[in-house]
Amino acid sequence: MKNTYLDLIEQSYYFPQEGFDLQDGNLTFYGVSLKYLINKYGTPFRLMYLPRIGDQIKKARNLFRRAMKATNYQGDYNYCYCTKCSHFHHVVSKALQYNVNLETSSSFDIDLILNLYKQGKVEKKLKIVHNGYKTEEYIRKIIELTDLGFKNSTIVLDNKNELKKIMNYAKGKKVQIGIRKAIDEEPQSAYYTSRLGIRASEVLDFYRNNIQGKENLELTMLHFFVDSGIKDTLYYWGEFQKSVKLYIELKKECPTLSAINLGGGFPIRSHLGFEYDYEYMIREIVNNIKDACNAEGIEEPDIYTEFGKYTVGESGATIFSVLEQKQQNDAELWYIIDNSLMNTIPDAWSIFEKFILLPINKWNNEYTRVNIGGISCDHSDYYNSEDLNQQIMLPRYSSREKEPLYLGFFHTGAYQDSISGYGGIKHCLIPAPKHVIIDRDETGNFVDYVYRTEQTVEDMFKILGYNIQ
Numbered sequence: 001m002k003n004t005y006l007d008l009i010e011q012s013y014y015f016p017q018e019g020f021d022l023q024d025g026n027l028t029f030y031g032v033s034l035k036y037l038i039n040k041y042g043t044p045f046r047l048m049y050l051p052r053i054g055d056q057i058k059k060a061r062n063l064f065r066r067a068m069k070a071t072n073y074q075g076d077y078n079y080c081y082c083t084k085c086s087h088f089h090h091v092v093s094k095a096l097q098y099n100v101n102l103e104t105s106s107s108f109d110i111d112l113i114l115n116l117y118k119q120g121k122v123e124k125k126l127k128i129v130h131n132g133y134k135t136e137e138y139i140r141k142i143i144e145l146t147d148l149g150f151k152n153s154t155i156v157l158d159n160k161n162e163l164k165k166i167m168n169y170a171k172g173k174k175v176q177i178g179i180r181k182a183i184d185e186e187p188q189s190a191y192y193t194s195r196l197g198i199r200a201s202e203v204l205d206f207y208r209n210n211i212q213g214k215e216n217l218e219l220t221m222l223h224f225f226v227d228s229g230i231k232d233t234l235y236y237w238g239e240f241q242k243s244v245k246l247y248i249e250l251k252k253e254c255p256t257l258s259a260i261n262l263g264g265g266f267p268i269r270s271h272l273g274f275e276y277d278y279e280y281m282i283r284e285i286v287n288n289i290k291d292a293c294n295a296e297g298i299e300e301p302d303i304y305t306e307f308g309k310y311t312v313g314e315s316g317a318t319i320f321s322v323l324e325q326k327q328q329n330d331a332e333l334w335y336i337i338d339n340s341l342m343n344t345i346p347d348a349w350s351i352f353e354k355f356i357l358l359p360i361n362k363w364n365n366e367y368t369r370v371n372i373g374g375i376s377c378d379h380s381d382y383y384n385s386e387d388l389n390q391q392i393m394l395p396r397y398s399s400r401e402k403e404p405l406y407l408g409f410f411h412t413g414a415y416q417d418s419i420s421g422y423g424g425i426k427h428c429l430i431p432a433p434k435h436v437i438i439d440r441d442e443t444g445n446f447v448d449y450v451y452r453t454e455q456t457v458e459d460m461f462k463i464l465g466y467n468i469q
Contacts, residue, residue: 013272043321044433052315067286082308085414105132110141124149178221225263266310309414316413322405340374360406365395431455
């Protein structure tokens with residue numbers, strides 16, 4: 001029986017597959033030679049492959065439009081990017097090149113939009129969905145944004161009290177609002193109803209008593225979001241159907257209501273065996289909304305989605321070198337990498353998120369079962385469970401080999417920098433790795449550059465208040 005790492009992958013998955021292939025025995029990422037980047041920049045480093053952002057946007061938009069055309073759906077589709085997934089200028093700017101709308105979640109997002117406007121990256125016709133808890137500062141900035149001419153700005157009410165704050169700041173000016181419906185959580189959740197949004201049983205009465213007949217309030221959107229994602233499960237379709245039914249009931253009393261917002265939830269590939277029928281799910285979403293509205297004589301709403309992780313997740317990777325092997329007992333071999341997993345991919349230990357883990361080199365070596373440990377002193381700084389039989393298999397190598405083993409965690413583009421506090425203080429003062437950007441120029445050739453070098457001791461000491469001699 002063949003037992004090289006390459007044999008293992010080829011026998012377990014379809015390989016090569018989108019985004020992953022071998023060149024001269026080394027792994028490539030969307031055609032980019034990772035070995036070339038390692039030789040040029042060293043490890044560890046954070047990689048963002050920007051063209052993938054456009055690929056994801058085009059795929060979702062095309063599938064929605066195709067489904068709408070096939071069913072003669074009368075509403076429009078609006079793709080929103082959630083800035084909270086990655087606020088980096090190069091990420092948001094790349095998404096805006098594909099004419100996305102934006103979703104915000106805090107007052108600071110308004111400052112970000114104003115900055116983009118001054119740079120000429122967005123126009124006042126941009127559609128903006130304002131989610132999250134509305135502090136007074138957040139509401140004030142949204143109203144100021146509207147006053148500047150951003151008329152397609154929708155404030156989604158997360159709770160009833162927000163409406164009073166909005167009216168106080170609007171001072172009689174017309175405001176476009178939405179209502180977020182609180183969903184029922186899954187049975188295994190710690191609570192029954194989401195803390196986000198207004199209870200479904202209270203939405204109609206809230207509209208009648210607080211919005212209906214108010215000349216300066218225009219309700220245009222019903223929003224709901226299933227935290228576990230858009231999946232072909234009884235739970236998701238149940239929450240979806242309840243939300244569509246509420247939209248229809250609300251539309252019968254509110255002629256200005258014109259949009260249903262599905263929130264986010266499209267999954268990304270977290271392992272090589274990932275299977276998800278995007279086309280089927282989108283077709284079913286469109287068909288179900290159309291059928292439900294037609295049955296009640298209601299015109300079909302515009303459909304909004306807020307894709308953040310889906311937009312940017314698959315563009316990211318984090319590359320390490322293995323510093324040392326440690327055989328702690330007969331069954332547990334550890335590969336120690338040259339940074340901290342807690343610092344660089346915090347979702348792996350905080351919510352046990354899985355990422356695609358692959359070696360960059362040594363694919364023709366035999367494979368063995370391993371655990372991966374970071375260089376911090378924390379017990380939780382490890383990664384030891386992968387899709388392949390719920391354990392990690394990686395190439396075996398000898399310390400006598402000249403070249404170390406290089407490892408990559410892939411599809412880490414969403415949330416990881418925000419959660420770990422990019423550029424801030426790190427656990428054990430282990431610095432954030434350098435940040436490398438890959439894009440394509442006008443001729444289609446790869447362009448790579450360092451966005452930011454590895455964090456220095458001086459960077460962290462300055463934040464901590466130490467005198468730098």
